[in-house]
Amino acid sequence: MPSRAGARQPPKHKPNKTEIKKQKRKRDHEDLQKIEEAIQELDPKSGKIKTFADLSSAISPATASGLHSSHFTNMTEIQEQAIPLGLKGKDILGAAKTGSGKTLAFLVPVLEKLYRAQWTEFDGLGALILSPTRELAVQIFEVLRKIGRHHAFSAGLVIGGKSLKEEAERLIRMNILVCTPGRMLQHLDQTAGFDANNLQILVLDEADRIMDLGFQSAVDALVEHLPKSRQTLMFSATQSKKVSDLARLSLKDPDYVSVHQDATAATPATLQQHYIVTPLPEKIDTLYGFIKANVKSKIIVFLSSGKQVRFVYESLRHLQPGIPLLHLHGRQKQIARLEITNRFTAAKTSCLFATDVVARGIDFPAVDWVIQADCPEDTDTYIHRVGRTARYESNGRAVLFLDPSEEEGMIKKLEQRKIPIQKVHVKDKKKKTIRNNLQDMCFKNPDLKYLGQKAFISYTRSIHLQKDKEVFKFDAHDWDAYAASLGLPGTPQIKFQKGEDIKRIKNAPRQGMLSDSESDMDLDGAYDKKKKDKKKQEVRTKYDKMFERTNQDVLSSHYSKLVLDGGKATKEGGDDDDDDDDDDFLAVKRRLNDDDLDAVSGKAPVSGAKVIELGGDDLYVVDSKRREKALQSKKKMAKFRGNSSKLVFDEDGNAHEVYELQDEEDFKQQGPADEQRQKFVESETVRVKEADVDDKLLAKQKKREKKYKKKEREAMEMAGGADPRLEGPEDGEDPLALLRSLPMAGEDRSDDGASDAEPPKKKAKKWFQDDSDEEDAKKKSKGGKRKKVFEVDQEPETLEDLEALAAGLLDD
Numbered sequence: 001m002p003s004r005a006g007a008r009q010p011p012k013h014k015p016n017k018t019e020i021k022k023q024k025r026k027r028d029h030e031d032l033q034k035i036e037e038a039i040q041e042l043d044p045k046s047g048k049i050k051t052f053a054d055l056s057s058a059i060s061p062a063t064a065s066g067l068h069s070s071h072f073t074n075m076t077e078i079q080e081q082a083i084p085l086g087l088k089g090k091d092i093l094g095a096a097k098t099g100s101g102k103t104l105a106f107l108v109p110v111l112e113k114l115y116r117a118q119w120t121e122f123d124g125l126g127a128l129i130l131s132p133t134r135e136l137a138v139q140i141f142e143v144l145r146k147i148g149r150h151h152a153f154s155a156g157l158v159i160g161g162k163s164l165k166e167e168a169e170r171l172i173r174m175n176i177l178v179c180t181p182g183r184m185l186q187h188l189d190q191t192a193g194f195d196a197n198n199l200q201i202l203v204l205d206e207a208d209r210i211m212d213l214g215f216q217s218a219v220d221a222l223v224e225h226l227p228k229s230r231q232t233l234m235f236s237a238t239q240s241k242k243v244s245d246l247a248r249l250s251l252k253d254p255d256y257v258s259v260h261q262d263a264t265a266a267t268p269a270t271l272q273q274h275y276i277v278t279p280l281p282e283k284i285d286t287l288y289g290f291i292k293a294n295v296k297s298k299i300i301v302f303l304s305s306g307k308q309v310r311f312v313y314e315s316l317r318h319l320q321p322g323i324p325l326l327h328l329h330g331r332q333k334q335i336a337r338l339e340i341t342n343r344f345t346a347a348k349t350s351c352l353f354a355t356d357v358v359a360r361g362i363d364f365p366a367v368d369w370v371i372q373a374d375c376p377e378d379t380d381t382y383i384h385r386v387g388r389t390a391r392y393e394s395n396g397r398a399v400l401f402l403d404p405s406e407e408e409g410m411i412k413k414l415e416q417r418k419i420p421i422q423k424v425h426v427k428d429k430k431k432k433t434i435r436n437n438l439q440d441m442c443f444k445n446p447d448l449k450y451l452g453q454k455a456f457i458s459y460t461r462s463i464h465l466q467k468d469k470e471v472f473k474f475d476a477h478d479w480d481a482y483a484a485s486l487g488l489p490g491t492p493q494i495k496f497q498k499g500e501d502i503k504r505i506k507n508a509p510r511q512g513m514l515s516d517s518e519s520d521m522d523l524d525g526a527y528d529k530k531k532k533d534k535k536k537q538e539v540r541t542k543y544d545k546m547f548e549r550t551n552q553d554v555l556s557s558h559y560s561k562l563v564l565d566g567g568k569a570t571k572e573g574g575d576d577d578d579d580d581d582d583d584d585f586l587a588v589k590r591r592l593n594d595d596d597l598d599a600v601s602g603k604a605p606v607s608g609a610k611v612i613e614l615g616g617d618d619l620y621v622v623d624s625k626r627r628e629k630a631l632q633s634k635k636k637m638a639k640f641r642g643n644s645s646k647l648v649f650d651e652d653g654n655a656h657e658v659y660e661l662q663d664e665e666d667f668k669q670q671g672p673a674d675e676q677r678q679k680f681v682e683s684e685t686v687r688v689k690e691a692d693v694d695d696k697l698l699a700k701q702k703k704r705e706k707k708y709k710k711k712e713r714e715a716m717e718m719a720g721g722a723d724p725r726l727e728g729p730e731d732g733e734d735p736l737a738l739l740r741s742l743p744m745a746g747e748d749r750s751d752d753g754a755s756d757a758e759p760p761k762k763k764a765k766k767w768f769q770d771d772s773d774e775e776d777a778k779k780k781s782k783g784g785k786r787k788k789v790f791e792v793d794q795e796p797e798t799l800e801d802l803e804a805l806a807a808g809l810l811d812d
């Protein structure tokens with residue numbers, strides 16, 4: 001088509017900023033509209049949604065590209081079902097096998113919820129994701145960072161480990177938070193300007209764990225801070241539909257999404273599951289044998305408590321099985337825990353001894369074996385533990401160690417859950433005992449022995465407290481043999497406390513029984529207002545801190561416990577929250593040879609320790625040189641002893657303060673105050689004068705004695721001083737006794753006793769040799785040389801005089 005030359009073009013309209021914004025808003029609005037429509041059309045049951053690309057019209061471009069760049073293409077079953085429902089704004093109870101991708105199943109709906117609400121940094125907290133452990137929270141946060149990288153939301157991790165203030169500063173600006181319940185509650189309670197009033201979506205990963213007793217109070221209090229009109233997603237491999245839990249979280253008509261039907265197990269098909277029957281006293285041998293036979297593998301060994309973990313790790317480490325060993329439990333510092341998690345993640349071959357702190361959710365890559373050396377408390381725990389291997393389509397193997405008494409009960413329970421498990425036997429030629437090595441190590445290393453004792457106690461205690469008596473039969477075990485198998489010189493005695501405490505612990509099995517691992521689960525970070533207030537009131541001295549300080553050696557936490565036990569703190573309800581609650585329930589009779597320890601028998605186990613009684617109820621235990629030194633320092637211990645006061649004793653032996661205040665009435669009866677004062681001054685003047693005379697006499701006497709002793713010493717030196725009797729007094733003897741009993745020249749030895757008691761009389765000026773010397777001299781003059789007689793003008797008084805005299809004798 002010809003162009004019309006010279007025709008005027010209509011002027012081009014340049015949109016101003018406001019118009020641009022308007023257009024963008026319109027476009028955004030239209031986009032959101034389209035997304036909403038696509039979501040409405042999603043049908044999870046259609047079987048057509050298999051890949052993330054199938055969702056592309058129902059999710060934001062930012063999420064789609066985040067998933068794509070993280071190499072997530074196909075969806076897992078739980079994702080296929082849960083993501084569409086989540087996008088539709090439904091509350092969800094999601095249950096799917098371990099390692100089946102539940103994390104993405106809730107993270108995609110979280111990102112999309114905020115995206116569609118056009119959430120900005122000024123809108124505050126929009127999504128909250130709760131995890132029972134710090135490790136799992138970190139892992140969820142990492143996945144969120146990956147798939148959410150193209151979004152503009154701010155996201156944070158709140159798991160403690162930093163100061164509340166430091167966390168608080170950043171918290172206020174966050175749109176999405178991944179956190180542990182206790183720490184989150186603490187912020188909601190204490191951080192100014194931080195609230196969750198606008199929260200759009202709440203997620204509970206490992207929901208059954210978060211909803212159980214251990215977290216009950218924290219979760220209930222936390223929910224009170226959240227708005228009722230929100231979406232709630234709960235996920236776990238062992239999800240229950242407990243109505244009470246749903247009510248507590250005010251879930252609205254939730255969709256139950258379960259991808260393992262009742263006919264199939266909650267464990268992945270790619271997982272091979274076995275069990276070994278090994279009597280408790282042989283367990284550590286079996287474990288060591290297994291590790292030695294699999295040194296080219298990546299293994300996780302689950303034990304029932306942190307103390308078990310520490311003992312097994314420390315003792316097997318000394319035996320150098322030829323595979324890097326790691327250990328993880330809740331009493332370790334946060335940094336150490338993360339470091340160990342990272343090291344095990346990166347390792348190709350390694351054996352990690354752990355409590356249930358890593359039983360749930362943690363996605364260690366390429367784990368070959370999961371060993372449950374201590375039987376899990378229930379089948380749920382079994383499922384989560386074995387789920388650390390055979391994750392997302394990979395293979396894995398799991399072995400459960402059972403005592404003969406546990407076999408029937410546990411296998412029955414596992415069969416009820418349709419868990420396919422096979423019995424296997426340890427090959428005879430692979431059996432090897434390490435009992436002698438352990439005994440030897442415990443003998444040489446008291447710290448290890450101590451750990452063994454603690455491990456023994458914590459194990460017996462956990463068996464006793466287990467609820468499932470069909471599986472855990474306390475009386476079926478040979479505890480002596482078990483103690484011996486750990487290398488212990490004797491069986492620590494166990495004392496069961498009576499009364500309400502047991503009930504309380506039994507009713508709250510998780511809090512009481514698995515204290516080590518529970519504390520891992522953020523219970524140590526759990527916010528307990530009462531505890532906090534109480535702590536504030538307690539004044540802690542430098543020495544309290546010294547005894548509380550951990551990592552000095554393996555025993556330190558025990559010291560502080562003993563100090564508290566022995567001291568008033570426990571008696572007055574002192575808060576011993578730093579240690580686990582072993583001794584809440586069981587206590588060990590102390591097996592101590594030391595007489596000192598009798599005073600505290602029955603309080604706690606420690607052998608070879610000294611107990612120093614400081615007076616009153618205060619007892620301090622010492623078994624390191626450093627502490628011993630500290631306790632010997634009068635200056636340091638003065639703080640513990642309190643201010644000293646001078647006492648005087650009356651004739652009956654009763655102690656009185658030096659200045660005891662007299663009753664006013666009695667005082668008045670003795671006459672006017674002035675008169676009394678006058679009398680007092682006069683009597684004291686007389687007393688002082690008398691005392692003065694006595695003091696002078698005493699001083700003179702002392703001076704004389706001193707002079708006399710000096711002479712004796714010098715005379716001895718002059719006489720050769722080689723008498724072997726002078727080599728040193730025996731312990732407890734008067735060091736001068738020998739000197740005094742020696743014959744002195746010119747001294748009358750006929751009166752030995754007197755010579756000891758009285759100072760010698762002043763001698764004549766001339767000083768001769770004695771009679772026996774004269775006799776000697778006469779004999780010598782007959783047949784030989786006559787002994788020279790010395791005449792001296794004056795008795796030698798100084799060392800020089802004596803030296804001169806001695807020199808004269810030698811000259812001869």
Ligand SMILES: Nc1ncnc2c1ncn2[C@@H]1O[C@H](COP(=O)(O)OP(=O)(O)OP(=O)(O)O)[C@@H](O)[C@H]1O
Binds near residue numbers: 071237
């Ligand atoms: N769609 C997917 N495609 C590929 N890999 C996936 C997909 N979804 C999840 N994964 C991978 O599967 C592994 C397990 O995922 P995830 O940790 O979410 O499992 P889980 O179901 O939460 O397990 P657990 O019950 O133990 O907590 C992870 O390594 C994850 O990266």
